[in-house]
Amino acid sequence: MAPDDFAFLARLLRRRSGLQLPLEKRALIERRLAPVMRRFDFRDLEGLLRELRLGREALAEAVTEVMTVNESSFFRDPALFAAFESRVLPRLLAARDRRLRIWSAACACGQEAYSIAILLAQMGLARQGWSIELVATDLSADAIARAEAGRYAACEIARGLNAHALRWFRRDGTEWVADDALRRMVSFRRFNLLDSYGWLDDLDIVFCRNVLMYFDPSTRMDVLARMADAMAPDGVLLLGETEMPEGAVFQPSGDGEGIYTRGRAALARAS
Ligand SMILES: C[S@@+](CC[C@H](N)C(=O)[O-])C[C@H]1O[C@@H](n2cnc3c(N)ncnc32)[C@H](O)[C@@H]1O
Structure with missing residues (x-):
């Protein structure tokens, strides 16, 4: 070329x-x-x-x-998911009144969103009367179609799903398909992170993992600032292992590597 x-x-x-x-x-x-x-x-x-x-x-x-690089896996970065389950979720559940809004912001073929859904299902939150909105978006139409189908090759299932979590999938020939109950927990939709975030509001948790690293610094800052505006003041952002929030919008939450809350600058703007 x-x-x-x-x-x-x-x-x-x-x-x-x-x-x-x-x-x-x-x-x-x-x-x-x-x-x-x-x-x-x-x-x-x-x-x-x-x-x-x-x-x-x-x-x-x-x-x-x-x-687009749609590479992903279930419970990608187990330490982060462990911290999410043991620290982030309990704190937010204690601070909320039976409603939680979660966004998986570049969900690829859905493994991240289904991992979150499995954790929430295992906690039995719906049975306890919690209303959970779990929205998962990606720029790639192909990836979103695959995520909605919830259909994975055996090698994709082997990457991150333990025997306990596998109960949420049934075998279909050489593939595995997510149970309807699990699929119903996630709303998938095509969305470009550069577009307007007007439809996103008061988010408690945002997973934005392994996508910012493909953007240049000014796009990263812009996306992070707009995400902060769409989050609750004590909302939590989870980034990929090699990603850092640039600027003053987010600060480490103290829950572990890759986990952030809205920073002072964002809070000042929101108040
Ligand atoms: C490497 S995957 C990360 C998947 C998952 N978050 C994870 O960590 O395993 C990056 C995803 O970002 C998506 N992506 C790239 N640019 C995007 C944009 N502008 N808006 C929304 N998604 C985008 C790609 O389509 C791809 O599925």
Whole structure:
């Protein structure tokens, strides 16, 4: 790919999704575009890029889709999930009146959201009269469709689900499918983290894991600030292992690595 084509593609992707295209990954990026070329009947990359420059929306959407990395696993980062179960949840449950709002903000194929749902189900909160809203979103239409289906290959199930949690899945041939009861606990929806957060409000818990690392610093700061605005003053944010909240919007909650509460700056703005 010519340097100016690469620069154009990088700008397009950043505007549409916040994702950065590192120049050193040019070969990988070209490989990812191959199925899009076939699907839209382009003989070469130059043709695809020419059409992209003309603003063909379906093509731009397909290109964005293949650039997303939908890698995930159940209970990814067990230490964080343990801290979530033993410290974050009990504190928030004690502070709330039978209503909890949770957002899995870049849920990929749903493993994170189902892990949260399994924890909540094991605690029997619904039986105790709790109303739990668990919303899970992702930019990728393919990932959201897979998450809604709740269908996983045996190797995906083996990554993170213990025998106890496996009770929430039934075997179907070589695959495993999430029980209807589990699937009903999660509302999946396609959503771009760069779009308006107007529909999200008063969130108690936000999982935003392993997505900010693909954004540039200014996009990360913007997303974090808008998330803070959509959260309750004592709401909790959980980030990926290698991610840190930049700016003064969030501060460590004291519950463990990767767990934050809204910081003083955000609280001052909210009051
Ligand atoms: C590596 S996965 C992380 C999945 C899960 N949170 C975890 O930690 O296992 C990153 C996800 O972020 C999504 N993503 C990338 N850019 C996004 C954006 N602008 N808005 C919403 N989701 C986005 C991708 O589609 C992908 O599914």
